[in-house]
Amino acid sequence: MIKHRPFLIVVSAPSGSGKTTIVRMVLQKMNDLFYSVSATTRKKRAGEVDGKDYIFVSHETFAKWIDEGKVVEWAEIYGEYYGTPKEPIDRALKEGRDVILDLDIHGKRALEKLYGKDVVSVFLLPPSIEELRRRLISRGAESPEKLKLRLALSKEEMKWGYEYDYIVLNDIREVATDNVISIIKAERMRRERIVNLKEIVGDED
Amino acid sequence: MIKHRPFLIVVSAPSGSGKTTIVRMVLQKMNDLFYSVSATTRKKRAGEVDGKDYIFVSHETFAKWIDEGKVVEWAEIYGEYYGTPKEPIDRALKEGRDVILDLDIHGKRALEKLYGKDVVSVFLLPPSIEELRRRLISRGAESPEKLKLRLALSKEEMKWGYEYDYIVLNDIREVATDNVISIIKAERMRRERIVNLKEIVGDED
Numbered sequence A, B: 001m002i003k004h005r006p007f008l009i010v011v012s013a014p015s016g017s018g019k020t021t022i023v024r025m026v027l028q029k030m031n032d033l034f035y036s037v038s039a040t041t042r043k044k045r046a047g048e049v050d051g052k053d054y055i056f057v058s059h060e061t062f063a064k065w066i067d068e069g070k071v072v073e074w075a076e077i078y079g080e081y082y083g084t085p086k087e088p089i090d091r092a093l094k095e096g097r098d099v100i101l102d103l104d105i106h107g108k109r110a111l112e113k114l115y116g117k118d119v120v121s122v123f124l125l126p127p128s129i130e131e132l133r134r135r136l137i138s139r140g141a142e143s144p145e146k147l148k149l150r151l152a153l154s155k156e157e158m159k160w161g162y163e164y165d166y167i168v169l170n171d172i173r174e175v176a177t178d179n180v181i182s183i184i185k186a187e188r189m190r191r192e193r194i195v196n197l198k199e200i201v202g203d204e205d
Helices: A019-029 A059-067 A086-094 A105-118 A129-138 A144-163 A173-188 A197-201 B019-029 B059-067 B086-094 B105-118 B129-138 B144-163 B173-188 B197-201
Strands: A008-012 A071-077 A080-085 A099-102 A119-125 A166-169 B008-012 B071-077 B080-085 B099-102 B119-125 B166-169
Touching: A008 A019, A008 A105, A008 A173, A019 A099, A019 A173, A059 A071, A059 A080, A071 A086, A071 A105, A080 A086, A080 A105, A086 A099, A105 A119, A105 A144, A119 A144, A119 A173, A129 A144, A144 B197, A166 A173, A173 B173, A197 B144, B008 B019, B008 B105, B008 B173, B019 B099, B019 B173, B059 B071, B059 B080, B071 B086, B071 B105, B080 B086, B080 B105, B086 B099, B105 B119, B105 B144, B119 B144, B119 B173, B129 B144, B166 B173
Parallel strands: A008 A099, A008 A119, A119 A166, B008 B099, B008 B119, B119 B166
Antiparallel strands: A071 A080, B071 B080
């Protein structure tokens, strides 16, 4: 039996690329993965489940967590805090589970600073700017001005791609999901991650 | 559409690991792969097809090919030559096809010297020495002495594993085949291999 050192898969994408859907679909097919749930200080919305959609905490708790180094990365958006709690990740890794995270490039960079080569980064690409426009429009009524701004932002975010290990096109979502799964499976077989190679193949000469 | 620079997948394994079967099964599922057929000076056996099982050539031709650098790697076994013709590989790469090769560690090293990072190396592992013994026995009647020697050789060859990018357990062959396919798919999405990233995501800042 080959054993690998568990690793972190961080999935990023420009706004509106359907990242959340893909991560959810990957999790449905790979139930041994651990999903890192973000913490936030913002109010819970209707239908959201604490501990599943977000870990909802007070500003006091969040501030304490930052002080004590209990969040891997965090950001403030319109006065509310969002971040990645460290303890659940470390517990999952200790249990031998690979961890999947849905973060932006700042989160990805913070993660790499902390976990080095144990981070595998995947960048999801919308098939085209045109398709991205369609997806943003279908999400709900945004004013033309807002849409323009959103698209300009997404265009900027496309360039994050240069920093990632893998580029996955999110054209057909079932294909994109399978492609992310292939990456995770392949990474599990990388020689550097295998912890019991010596046991299996004998001592190195 | 994401385009990758085509690469070479070299599959190696200790003798008796069922490598040929796995490579054949991968090829059946991925018909865009190009299989590099070895050349040999040995006589064609009943049922073998020239250009499919081997490219059968004369000693003169083989010697000429070596002289002219037309074989990537070659070895002499009991007076017969075996090697990998370079021209079909380069043609396939030029056509944008990934190439799969079934070589031993010497072949793998020669390939890497020539193609550098465009080589992805996969090492197939038998599930155990016990299982390897069973497989060797089931292949045909070998004397106990020969079997012992074969096993000792396979045990030595297991250590090749330390040099490979990926380690794939060949326990259930359908699973091993799918795992090799995952590796090939993942490698196609590696950012460093993507040739039209700039075109897709824009100029790097």
